[in-house]
Amino acid sequence: MHIINPVTTETLTAGEKYTLDQKLKKLLVEDECFIYVQPLMNGLKPDFVLIGKDFGIIIIEVKDWSDNYIKNANKKIITCYDKTYKNPNIQVKLYKGIITSKLTNIVDFIDDEGELTVPIKSLIFYVNLTQKAIKKNPDLLDYDTHCFDKKMLRTLTHKELIEQQPCAFDNTELKAIRASLFPEISIPKTINIDPDECLYVKDIRALDNEQEEFAKKIPNGHYMVSGIPGSGKTIILLARAIHLAQSNQDFNIIILTYTKALANKLKLQLKVKAIEMQISSGIVHKIEIKHFHKLCYDLVGYPSQPREQENECFYNEFWPREAIKAVTENSKYNAVLVDEYQDFHTDWFELCKKICKKTSDGKENLFFAGDRLQRIYDITWNSYKEIGINIQGRSKLLKIPYRTNPNHMDFALKFLSIDEVLAKDICHFYELENLNSVSILNNNIYTLKGSINDIIIKQNISPEDILILCHSQSECKNILNSLPLNLQSQFITGKIPTIHQGLITTYHSSKGLEAKYCILTKVEKFEINKKNRILMYVGMTRASEKLIIHFENNKNFAQEITEILI
Numbered sequence: 001m002h003i004i005n006p007v008t009t010e011t012l013t014a015g016e017k018y019t020l021d022q023k024l025k026k027l028l029v030e031d032e033c034f035i036y037v038q039p040l041m042n043g044l045k046p047d048f049v050l051i052g053k054d055f056g057i058i059i060i061e062v063k064d065w066s067d068n069y070i071k072n073a074n075k076k077i078i079t080c081y082d083k084t085y086k087n088p089n090i091q092v093k094l095y096k097g098i099i100t101s102k103l104t105n106i107v108d109f110i111d112d113e114g115e116l117t118v119p120i121k122s123l124i125f126y127v128n129l130t131q132k133a134i135k136k137n138p139d140l141l142d143y144d145t146h147c148f149d150k151k152m153l154r155t156l157t158h159k160e161l162i163e164q165q166p167c168a169f170d171n172t173e174l175k176a177i178r179a180s181l182f183p184e185i186s187i188p189k190t191i192n193i194d195p196d197e198c199l200y201v202k203d204i205r206a207l208d209n210e211q212e213e214f215a216k217k218i219p220n221g222h223y224m225v226s227g228i229p230g231s232g233k234t235i236i237l238l239a240r241a242i243h244l245a246q247s248n249q250d251f252n253i254i255i256l257t258y259t260k261a262l263a264n265k266l267k268l269q270l271k272v273k274a275i276e277m278q279i280s281s282g283i284v285h286k287i288e289i290k291h292f293h294k295l296c297y298d299l300v301g302y303p304s305q306p307r308e309q310e311n312e313c314f315y316n317e318f319w320p321r322e323a324i325k326a327v328t329e330n331s332k333y334n335a336v337l338v339d340e341y342q343d344f345h346t347d348w349f350e351l352c353k354k355i356c357k358k359t360s361d362g363k364e365n366l367f368f369a370g371d372r373l374q375r376i377y378d379i380t381w382n383s384y385k386e387i388g389i390n391i392q393g394r395s396k397l398l399k400i401p402y403r404t405n406p407n408h409m410d411f412a413l414k415f416l417s418i419d420e421v422l423a424k425d426i427c428h429f430y431e432l433e434n435l436n437s438v439s440i441l442n443n444n445i446y447t448l449k450g451s452i453n454d455i456i457i458k459q460n461i462s463p464e465d466i467l468i469l470c471h472s473q474s475e476c477k478n479i480l481n482s483l484p485l486n487l488q489s490q491f492i493t494g495k496i497p498t499i500h501q502g503l504i505t506t507y508h509s510s511k512g513l514e515a516k517y518c519i520l521t522k523v524e525k526f527e528i529n530k531k532n533r534i535l536m537y538v539g540m541t542r543a544s545e546k547l548i549i550h551f552e553n554n555k556n557f558a559q560e561i562t563e564i565l566i
Contacts, residue, residue: 001028002209004216005037012037015064015127016047024048027158034178034209040246041181042278046095051177053169055162056119059095061088066128073137089142092122102180108173108201118177121164122146125153172201179206183276184239185215187232207232207239214396215239219248219335219365224384224391226371227398228409229541233369234512237337238269240367242279244335245286251334254288256295256352258343261505262512263291266339292348295355296323320347327354334365340511341368342375349387373416374511374538408547412540414564415557419533440565441519441550448521448550449482455517456487463490463502467515469539471525476504479521507535510542518543524551524558532557 003025012020016038024035033052038045048060071079078085100116103109109118122145126134131149134140141147148156169177179186187205207215215236217223227233241253257263266289274284290298293315300322305314324347336356338344344352356364368389381387417423441451452468455461468491470476476493483491491502494509503513507520520539526532536557540547551558 001025001031001033001035002213003035003037004039004209004213005035013062013064015062015125018127019048019060019062019125023153023156023161024050027156027161028052031162032174034174036182039182040243041095042098043246043280044095044098046092049095049099049181051174051181052162053174054167055121055164056167056169057099057177058121058123058162058164059092059099060123060125061092061095062125062127063088064128065126067130067133070129070133070137073139075139078137078140087139088124089140089145092124092145096120096122099181103177105199106176106180106201106204107198108176117167119164119167123148123161126150127153175206175208176201176204178212179204182212184242184273185212185235186276187235207235210396211236211398212239216243219244220359220361221363222366222368222389222391222394224341224368224389224395225398226369226395228371228413229374229538230409230514230544231398233371233398234266234269234339237339237367237369238266238273241287241335241337242270242273242277242283244365245283246279248334252286252288252332253335253337254290254295254333254355255337255339257289257291257338257512258340259509259511260291260294261509262339263289263294265512292344293319295351296320299323299326316345317347320345320351324351324354327351331355331357333357335367336364337367337369339369340374341370342372343370343511346381346387349381349389353388373422373534375534408540408543411547411564412537415540415561416533416537418560419530421530422533439546439548440562441548442552442554443550444552448479448519449484451548451550452519453484453487456490461517462500463487464500465516466491466502467510467513467518467542468502468504468521469507469510469519469542470504470521472506475521476506480504507539511538514542514544516543516545517548518546519548519550521550522552523549523561524553524556526557528556528560 020035020037028035028050031052031054033050033055036049036051038047039049041049046059047062048058050058050060052058065078065080069080071081073079073087076087076090078087099120103118104116109116111117124145124147126140126147126149129140129149131151134147134149185207187207211232214223214225216239225233225236237255241255244251244253255266257266270284270287270289273279296319300319303319303322305311306318309318331354333355334357336352338352352366353364356366358364366389368391384391441448452466455466456463468476468479470479473494480488480491480493490500491504493504494506503515505513518539520536523536526536549561554562
């Protein structure tokens, strides 16, 4: 039994607490199931949604009404002494309709007659009503819904709770059901969605129960999720932002990134999630996404750079400190989420804390996602205590890659572990598996265009599924110009591509990007040092299916890679 409970117990009614603590937790303790407490579904909040291997889906609506509270009832409205309510039978039918529409998108859950094969059962718990009161108001009952009065609830059995059409779902099917009902936890294969495409259970990936629970934790302090590339860090971060925006009416949220490219990508992912979840524009607008220096610019503009100061010091220290001074006591944001936290500098974390409103107990609602193995810039901090972040008991490490091909991940970690310092971190967190082949192109840059042409023409790979990494923008343009004229329009350099375009960008700009095919060009140009090794690691973990490593001379990293693969 897994409980996804993103609300505080104070927000539950007495009847809802009784249902959760005295009934569901006790009756389902040995079941392989999920209990969702007031989950958000298309802007609505059923009291409980249960998803189980042996019973499918159960919707539970709880009412605390007493015998003397109800004046009269009809099929549509329940009139009470202080207000009127929608008939709970209408509510559960509405919830069932939403769930049915979501599950019918998956081909495996539809039989040959076009009917849904996932059982859905609706229950209404009248925790304080007697059978006499319900008989007096017969419209509280419905032929399609199982209703329980307070006496029936006291003696409720496991069989009565879950009894319905027998079923036996496996873990993959259970995950597909969860991802369909709660798209914020799904891990997309691509950000381009074709609504007419058939969707199968095997195609669906989602956060596991611990990751989902972590994303939906009550906002009361600092949280951090770390993990290897493609392990779902950004999905967790985005799911949390959506959850906070939907669950807290007055919340303003900001997501900060290190680069403009990553900020643009997150904006696109948020747009896709909003469509999937039918989130209103008002909810989406509560989530700002900016790269860090855009935040600084919005706070203080572009300050004059002291003549004696180097650019690196200006951008990493001087400008952020000026932004910190400009923050007033009336902080704008209720939650600040940071993607790729490992590249943030000490003062950057201080600014994150300054712009975040404190909770009643004096804490900031901060959430960090990243991978310390991808720290490609010179950072001055070495411990979370140094930057004022308290994540004791509030962190999670992700080891399973969902996006990156496991063979590529293993190859990248072995390459990284050649450095003794990095090897200690890797051995502490990760397990290396047996290594399979990675493609190598040992030729000059001009014959590389032939290989790209072969990938597209002979292997029938779409340009939008190809990411090419270079050392500089000029190299990106040279590769683009060397491609056949019919392919040049199908690639773009230096920025997030549009649909049906491949991307040619720099190694430094690749963080957060992904593609089925990734080509690393001229790897021999890197001098062997820790910083460049991490940069190569980032590039190696961008591909979901095929990693291609190109070099003109077998030296430096090219020689190391060759030795690993032999």
